[in-house]
């Protein structure tokens with residue numbers, strides 16, 4: 195799909211690019227030191243990586259994403275914001291092409307639910323993060339935890355994400371997986387984004403999420419957006435909208451030991 199097509203279909207998503215400054219607020223809570231090397235996993239459009247670059251004076255921030263179209267968008271955003279220290283690479287989060295201990299810090303923002311669909315994959319991801327992180331390095335993880343959805347509209351948004359394709363984990367599951375894989379959780383915080391899409395924007399959101407799977411990964415058997423919309427429209431209209439990505443949970447963890455995979459060296 196050409197640039198124009200991407201822009202048109204993403205217009206409703208202007209909410210997502212900024213998310214009421216939540217990326218910036220979270221990045222401000224990370225104890226960076228100048229000259230560090232950071233990795234952003236599931237970087238998408240690159241906004242979190244670029245926010246990290248803006249906040250610290252890094253030697254480099256590398257954003258990786260499985261989807262080529264996202265990597266291209268991230269590179270475009272990096273050019274637009276005159277980024278000098280960020281680079282974006284197409285890569286699978288489970289097989290990071292970096293040596294062990296290559297990074298001082300790792301960030302991941304609203305990507306966990308796309309990367310990991312079940313607990314074993316969450317463990318695999320954290321194991322790989324532990325490998326590429328230096329001992330004492332930071333893991334800054336921002337995601338949505340379903341038990342903290344407050345309103346029916348926030349709960350419905352999570353149900354729709356899961357219906358299309360997403361794995362969500364509770365705070366307790368994430369914390370236990372982090373600890374099992376060699377991290378210590380230093381603190382957990384919540385950030386409201388205040389996002390509430392009106393029903394028409396909610397329809398565009400559903401269409402985007404369904405069609406994106408084919409554009410990004412070539413999935414032919416993606417859910418049909420019309421069927422998904424028909425399924426959820428009455429409830430969205432009854433609630434007057436959809437609170438998508440309304441609340442973000444931020445975990446700041448530190449690598450306290452090198453995890454040795456079972457049976458590994």
Ligand SMILES: C[S@@+](CC[C@H](N)C(=O)[O-])C[C@H]1O[C@@H](n2cnc3c(N)ncnc32)[C@H](O)[C@@H]1O
Pocket residue numbers: 217235236237238239240241242243258259260261264285286287288302303304305308309310410
């Ligand atoms: C919601 S987007 C990320 C948003 C982004 N971090 C931000 O700040 O806007 C989730 C991303 O995770 C990526 N993803 C899913 N599975 C992945 C994998 N196995 N490896 C790397 N990236 C993956 C998707 O391609 C998608 O771009």
